[in-house]
Amino acid sequence: MAGTKVALNRSQKMLSQLEKQDRKQIQKRIARLGFLPDEVLATLPLDKKATRARLLAFLEYEEINQAYACSHITEIHYSCAFYPTVMIEYxxxxxxxxxxxxxxxxxxYRDLIVATNPDVTETFDQLERKWRACLAQV
Incomplete structure (x- = not known):
């Protein structure tokens, strides 16, 4: 039993260390793009799966845009086209x-997501039903 507890503690320490390294890397990416890491992470916190994925899609778009200046496509178009499930989770x-x-x-969002990814139509329909039900309650 003691050996298992030691192994579990070691695993938790390694996981914590990896999470800190990952957070530092994301903060560096944010700073490299000219944004303030604290402000960005306050808006899109890393502890929620959907917002973390949304942040990473945003950072990827900004890095591509910085390198190639693809001004004809917005970040939201990019995210919806290449990461439809991330956008639906968001x-x-x-x-x-x-x-x-x-x-x-x-x-x-329906137009942007479903137009480029018809395979997620059913998933988006579920979200839309939930959304409209909440709107009806308001």
């Missing part, structure tokens, strides 16, 4: 944790 997070966005914005 919209669930907004609905559950932050609050409702206007109904028109949900339609915009």
């Amino acid at each position: 919209l669930h997070y907004l609905l559950d944790e932050v609050g409702l966005l206007p109904e028109e914005e949900l339609d915009i």
Whole structure:
């Protein structure tokens, strides 16, 4: 039993160390792009899976945009096209944790996500039903 506890403590220490290193790397990426890490991480905290994924998609877009200046596509278009499930998780997070966005914005997200990724239509439909049910209660 004592050996298991020691191994568990060692594993927890390694996991904690990896999480700190990951956080430092993300903070460096944010700072390299010219943003303030504390402000960005206050808006998109790393402890929530959906917001973490959304932050990483945003950072990737900004790094690509910095290197190639692809001004014809916005960050939201990029995220919806290349990371539809991340965006759907993010919209669930907004609905559950932050609050409702206007109904028109949900339609915009539908157009952006489903147009480029028809395979997530059913998943988006579930989100939309949940969203509209919450709107009806308000």
